[in-house]
Amino acid sequence: MTRFAQLSHHTQSKNNGFTLIELVVVIIILGVLAVVAAPKFISLKSDAYASSMQGVAAAINSAKTMVYSACVISTSCDETAAAGTGNGLGNSITVQGQSITLAFGYPRHTDAGIARMINITNGVDFEITTYNTSTRTGLRIRPNADYAANKCEIRYSHPLAAGEQPLVEVDIDEC
Numbered sequence: 001m002t003r004f005a006q007l008s009h010h011t012q013s014k015n016n017g018f019t020l021i022e023l024v025v026v027i028i029i030l031g032v033l034a035v036v037a038a039p040k041f042i043s044l045k046s047d048a049y050a051s052s053m054q055g056v057a058a059a060i061n062s063a064k065t066m067v068y069s070a071c072v073i074s075t076s077c078d079e080t081a082a083a084g085t086g087n088g089l090g091n092s093i094t095v096q097g098q099s100i101t102l103a104f105g106y107p108r109h110t111d112a113g114i115a116r117m118i119n120i121t122n123g124v125d126f127e128i129t130t131y132n133t134s135t136r137t138g139l140r141i142r143p144n145a146d147y148a149a150n151k152c153e154i155r156y157s158h159p160l161a162a163g164e165q166p167l168v169e170v171d172i173d174e175c
């Protein structure tokens with residue numbers, strides 16, 4: 001065989017593809033990356049709950065301002081009236097076709113108050129309960145999911161005196 005024939009024969013026998021072992025190693029590496037790295041970058045469920053709760057907090061802040069403004073300019077609304085005065089419901093005002101019960105001009109922390117104003121219903125998309133601390137009572141709003149207390153929630157408490165603002169606490173760090 002001539003030198004040219006030997007070189008030509010050697011070149012033809014060289015593989016240009018991947019071996020089976022190389023393919024298996026690449027698949028294993030991709031599998032490990034998918035199991036370890038992907039959950040850290042793709043937390044869609046918790047991000048969705050956190051975004052939903054941020055939307056609820058924004059709706060509460062807008063609603064309380066809208067209701068208070070409507071009460072202040074209305075001649076039939078008393079923004080200094082406490083919750084539970086008169087017939088036990090306190091003041092109320094109709095905003096956007098909804099009768100909203102008030103405490104010092106702001107929506108009360110009830111289903112007929114802030115929950116009605118932001119148009120959420122217990123058990124549909126959110127779980128609405130009450131809370132009691134040593135200093136306040138209020139309404140707790142959570143995603144309709146399995147969460148322990150204070151993990152993913154908005155807490156709303158109407159003012160305790162005239163001139164105060166409602167308390168809106170947002171805890172969405174662990175949604």
